[in-house]
Amino acid sequence: MxxxxxxxxxxxxxxxxxxxxxxxxxxxxxxxxxxxxxxxxxxxxxxxxxxxxxxxxxxxxxxxxxxxxxxxxxxxxxxxxxxxxxxxxxxxxxxYPVAKAARTGHRVALGVDWGLNTLLSAGAARVHDDGRITTLGAGGMFRAAGVLAKQHRLRRESEYLHAKADHYQRLTSGDEKHALTAKCAVLAAEMRYVRDRRSNLNDALAWAAARWTVDQAIAASATVIYIEDLRSMEARGMGRSVNTRLSQQVRGKIVDRMQHLAAEVGIALVTVPARNTSKHCPQCLVPLRHRKAPDRPTASGWKWAICLSCRWQGDRDQGAWRRIAARGLTHQAKTVTDRTAGTMSIRTVVDKLEASAVITPKTSRNDRSKTGPTRRQATRPTPRRRRAPSPTGPQGLAGKRPEGHAHTDRPQLPRAVHRHQGATTTSRPAKRHQPRGTALGAGFHFHAHATPPRWGDPLPDPRSDMRSLS
CATH class of the missing domain: 2.60.40 (Immunoglobulin-like)
Structure with a gap:
């Protein structure tokens, strides 16, 4: 030896x-x-x-x-x-040094709401000096339908493999010389493979959702992100399949990644109680009526929300992030920091502060109310096209005055040019449509009118400072 x-x-x-x-x-x-x-x-x-x-x-x-x-x-x-x-x-x-995230004193906040089909719905809100809270833009959604479908398929496959392995285990009864022992080893290896795939898919989804949320906060110049507290959310009342989908979400991982990425840029992440964020109207705090879709106002559902008091209506998740952002801005003095984990949260909702957590609606740009005297109009309107023909000149485009929409070198003008070209005529199509007011000349864009749907949201104000990196 x-x-x-x-x-x-x-x-x-x-x-x-x-x-x-x-x-x-x-x-x-x-x-x-x-x-x-x-x-x-x-x-x-x-x-x-x-x-x-x-x-x-x-x-x-x-x-x-x-x-x-x-x-x-x-x-x-x-x-x-x-x-x-x-x-x-x-x-x-x-x-590199990063400024410590502030607990209070925020003016612009990003509200984030959890969803089922749309994993995240987020938007920015601003609190003004007079206490008014307004939104910056229409918000956005993070949809991961393809990734979630693959995740649910792997979950069903994993459940099937576990059930089959348990059945083989009962048949073998711990006998190592049984004929099914080799199949049990193959099933165990396959279960490990599916488990690793699910874990990698969850990590990729968590990083993507967290990166999208922090990018939205950076684009809106927000200093805080208010998100629903997962501990106050319960998956019940929506059926067995929906509850299973909710329980399989990677929300905990998304919050951890979001906190890590937000700390890199000095943005605070605060959890807010989720009670009544989807139930009450963001503009008047009146309970909402939930329907299946905007074009089905009588069919009961949970996706579309309608307020009978202030006539606000919109997607359920879009109203929820408005409520979360308004609640966080009004309760930011109640933010506490956990000494062990270093996380920030708002644990309780004060009724006095909740009464002021409303979104002030913006005035529409289509407001046509009269604010001054009517501008004087000419007695004879200018014709649409030049009546004098183009002067004769050299061949080519050089030195030639443009003549309008139709060219004089054509043997015959288009059909639309011959119709209704007088200065005092009105274009009247042969069918049922009747134009509103006097319209000179012919053309589709003069007589095509599209009425916006009643449930359509107003266009976002381009003068707001809401930007997007996507």
């Missing part, structure tokens, strides 16, 4: 990487070079396989190209060197 214990064991296997984070400044240093595009890494490496003294070591300088994702003012840390495809790769870590 060997005399040494290490002679019995084989040579230890180690990864082909070099962790420089464990080195001190006497063995490795890194600093920026050539502005902010490159970094210079200096290492003290041995010149022989068995270094015996300090003379067997020498300094080696390595130039690292920095990616554009590293900010110019970031502090670089010692990387981890790896060998991949014959080249040395560096896993570079960096840090």
């Amino acid at each position: 060997p005399v040494d214990l290490f002679e019995v064991e084989a040579a230890p296997r180690a990864a082909r990487m070099l962790l420089l984070a464990a080195c001190d400044g006497q063995q490795a240093t890194i600093e920026r070079a050539d502005g902010s595009e490159r970094a210079l890494l200096r290492l003290q490496l041995p010149t022989r396989r068995d270094p015996r003294s300090y003379r067997d070591w020498t300094w080696v300088a390595c130039s690292i190209k920095l990616p554009p994702t590293i900010p110019p003012g970031a502090v670089l840390h010692l990387p981890t060197l790896r060998i991949r495809e014959g080249r040395v790769r560096a896993d570079l870590a960096f840090s």
Whole structure:
């Protein structure tokens, strides 16, 4: 037998990487070079396989190209060197200062509501000096129907595999020599494969939803994100299939990723109680009537909300994020911070503050109320087309005065030009349509009128500072 214990064991296997984070400044240093595009890494490496003294070591300088994702003012840390495809790769870590998220004093907030078909519905709101709260734009939705459908398919497959494995387990009764033992091992491997696929899909969905939410807050210049508290949400009253879909959501992961990404840009993430956010009107706090769709006002449902008091109507989730943002802005003085986890939340709703958590509607741009004297109009309107023909001139377009819509070089003018060209005539189509007022000339755009639906929301105000990165 060997005399040494290490002679019995084989040579230890180690990864082909070099962790420089464990080195001190006497063995490795890194600093920026050539502005902010490159970094210079200096290492003290041995010149022989068995270094015996300090003379067997020498300094080696390595130039690292920095990616554009590293900010110019970031502090670089010692990387981890790896060998991949014959080249040395560096896993570079960096840090930069971020302003601490404020607990109160917010003027613009992003309200986020959870949904079933639309995973997230979000929009920005602003509180003015006089206490009024208005929305910035019409908001947006994060739809992940394709990812959720794949997730539900994997869930059903996982349930089927578990049921089959339990049945085989009962048949074998722990006998290792049973004929179904090999099939049980195959089922176990397949269940691990499906579980890993579901986990990777949930992680990708969580990062995508969190990134979208934080981007919306950055675009709206919001300093806080108010989101529903998951602990106050219950999946009940919608049937077994809907409750299963709600319980399988990755909402907890989305909140964790959202908190991480919001902290990188100094935006606070505050949870708000979800009670009555979808039940009450965002403009008058009156209970809403829920219907299936806007064109089916008599069919009971849960997707479309109608207020009989102020005549507001819209998507249920669109009204919910307005309520969440207004509730967060009015209750921001009640925000508390958890000392252990560092999360912020509004735990209780005060009735006095809730009464002022209403959205002030904006006046429509289509308001045609008379605010001054009518502008004087000419007694004889200007004709649509020039009556004088184009002058004769050289061939080509140079030096030729334009004549209007129709060209004189055509042998016959279009049919629409011959109809109703007088200055005092009215275009009257042969069918039932009767134009409103006097319209000169012929043309589809003069007599086509589209009436907006009664449930249509007003167009967003382009003068607002609501922007989107999508």
